[in-house]
Amino acid sequence: MTKITANVPLLDGVFDIEINGDEIVAVNPSSFKTELYAGPVLFDIQVNGYGGKSLWGMTDDNADALSEINNMFVQQGVGLWIPTVITDTHEALLQSFRSIAKALDADSELEKSIPGLHLEGPYISKVDGPRGVHKLDCVRPANWNEFVQYQEASGGRIRYITLAPEVDGNIDFIKKCVESGVIVAIGHSDLDRESMNRAVEAGVTLSTHLGNGAHNMIQRHNNYIWYQLASRKTFAAFISDGQHLPSECLTSMIHAKGLERSVITSDCVDLGGMPAGVYGDVEKLPNGRLVATGTPNLAGSSSNLRECVEQVVNLTDLSHAQGWTLASIQSAKAVGLPDKLGIEVGKEASITVYKRPDNDYKIDVVETWVAGKRLFAK
Ligand SMILES: [Zn+2]
16 A cells, blocks of 8 residues: 555645555545645646657667656656557558557556557548648548558557547548547648538547648638547647647637536647757757748647646646646547546545646656656655
8 A cells, every 4th residue: 555645726626646556445635735746647638759769760770769658757747648540551550560569568567557559540631731740642532441451450559549530431441440449639620610510410429639731721710620629528638739720729628618628639640749950850949849841831840748738737727726627537438438537436446646847737747656656756
């Protein structure tokens, strides 16, 4: 039995949290005074890389990136995360899933931090803007047989897929995914109202990085951002790194969607956690912004999820507890794990312990626990 005594913003007081095995077995009010805080561990549902390690084009030779990223993430209070495999050739996608599966099969502790994988593309829009930086020549209509091969190669780990419902044949594909237990998200999509309605009917339950992977200019009233914000049947993930969505936009979008349907994610790439400088085609500016070298054009996110929690509190009217919830309990709900996280008896003992310097939005991580094990201690 282990006990953590800390302020729990979600419960608004100081509590003794008792852990036995991988579970929280007791949560009791405490009269102890402490500068420590605790919340459900941060859970990033969209990660492309971090600390110089990329998850794109994975092979057996670089599959140790998973454990290296995990080691860096737990230092940031991020104990759960979902690696993202993006649009590529059929062979490259198969190879990525095989290599990731091999690495996870060999490390049952690492697998506790990675409760699934995300396939982003290749069944997305070919249209410039919505497509973002996904390789045009690899974008294609959904193909169930192909997807089944990816799912097999991954050992059944593909937890969710991001696609464009408006592409021919994709509605039937959504139904098959949902029947097989895979969560379907709208993203890199140019959908109209009818496609939105059909997608929701077919079982779509999430929007990936809403407000990004979009045109610079859209019709003001009838557009895919409003359709997705208005849906009461879907969650939406927002990148709150302070670069992808300006403060007013982030505030408005989260409130329009509703806190109970919103999630924040980093969508971070390999330059996260790296010093500023020019890295070939991409430049990391001193403020953390990633741009295509020599241009003002955004080229991905370099923030980790702890920084995204800080920014959502800094840039919007959300409280610290609300911001934290969007990056932990809400993440788990959005990817079909509603019972996993919380500071409650019976939840997984996955907890971040931290300090709040100056009681401001900044978070200083002290310990990270995943399924009853302390993976990081400062
Ligand atoms: Zn994307």
